[in-house]
Amino acid sequence: MAFVEIRDLHKHIGQTVDVRGWLYNKRGSGKIQFLQIRDGTGFVQAVMGKQDATEAEFLAASGLGIESSIEVAGEVREDKRSPIGVELTCRRLKVLQEVKDYPIQITKDVPNIDWLLDRRHLWVRSRKPHAILKVRSEAVQAIRDFYYQNGFVLFDAPVFTPASCEGTSTLFEVPYFDEKAYLTQSGQLYGESGAMAFGKVVVFGPTFRAEKSKTRRHLTEFWMVEPEVAFLELDGIMDLAESQIRFVVQRCLERCKEELKTLERDISRLEPVAKPFPRISYKDAQKRLVELKAEFEKSADPDKQKLAKDILKNGLGDDMGAADETAISMQYDRPVMIHRYPAAVKAFYMKRDPADPEYVLGVDVIAPEGVGEIVGGAQREDDLEVLLARIREHNIPMESIDWYVDLRRFGTVPHGGFGMGVERCVQWICGCEHVRETIPFPRTIYRTKP
């Protein structure tokens, strides 16, 4: 007799099996005990009548606290009253550890998230965090499968880097023997090296940003997937982002039905990803924002009125703010792609639009429901002289980036790619209020524990 995972119990109806796990909840009386057991793969109720086991076992069952670790043997029974369709008649109970005063309670109340994050090492056992992290696992597997199936080579970038890749963001500085190093904020430049070697590569790993962001969309440590493809231009980059996002969402819809149900996620909000994503140029977006600002100001909806105040706050022709992105994304039921931003607000490596050199061949993908930017991508500057000029303009130290310039000296070709934030993508799929719920142990400006 071997241990059976709870998710497989339905295959063992009529048999006597062993199940091991933790006590999720318990009810009982002097005559019958209901032990709700979880083992990470599911939940099942083990029913122990007083006559079903020894007196000592029955007594032990009646005294068990939440999260006690146990093994039970019992007969698998079909039962319509069970949420999973089966139950165990508990014939034997072995207590591995009896637990008292488990600190996290099982209620529908939403306690202080900060208090729960202090106990994250235990909180991951609870239903909702468990479901979110399961979706994350599926999403990451989907990402890996998508790139593998499409002929990409995994090309890992270093975490220690010599200096800023973009020259804008704040980096974490770490001592490195007698010198300084920085934690990577993007593997993209390394990805470009890989693209010239393998054609299609994908960088996938943790990324660090020392910006003191304090919003529900920001982590200081997050995972980013960054495909980079030789001979791919802006339209192709947008096609790639669209099909990758679609693949990941479809996979989660197929394989995470139970988890999304646990999270009370409105699935109908995710189904429109099957349709093509709208693509709008920055210039058209600006025109649309002028209209939307006027429209929202007159709206009866107080949320829209409030939003109207912040629309185009940076001024027409400047970078788009969060309100701008929200207003545009509200016009659609699926992610929207905004392309060809002003060069002044974007990174040095983005290629200028030949049709209008004030703009770059870059694209952001804005997710619905206020999650905001989940993808940022671009066609890269592939001309040696232009790139050198950009590096000088941005005051990027040449000695830390000369290797990158080499890529334009030895067989440069048009190429590009994008970066997708895994946590923001999961945040959108799960409908999470906070991005920090989408990673097992979030790192934010004020949190490095547990």
Place this chain on the structure above:
RNA sequence: AGGGGUGUAGCUCAAUUGGUAGAGUGUCCGACUGUUAAUCGGAAGGUUGGUGGUUCGAGUCCACCCACCCCUGCCA
């Protein structure tokens, strides 16, 4: 970094113009039950984030500090 806000029982929150610190939930004990957020009865649980001030009297008013949350900016 700027703006706004919140700190009261393990957790979620009450407490009238400044006048004896309350409930729900969880925990513990008991009863009962094919229960599933069980139910019923009882008990324990507090230096009201900290320091100082005003006052006969401060959870409440004032100052400073601490912690955290939300928004903006930066970005994924």
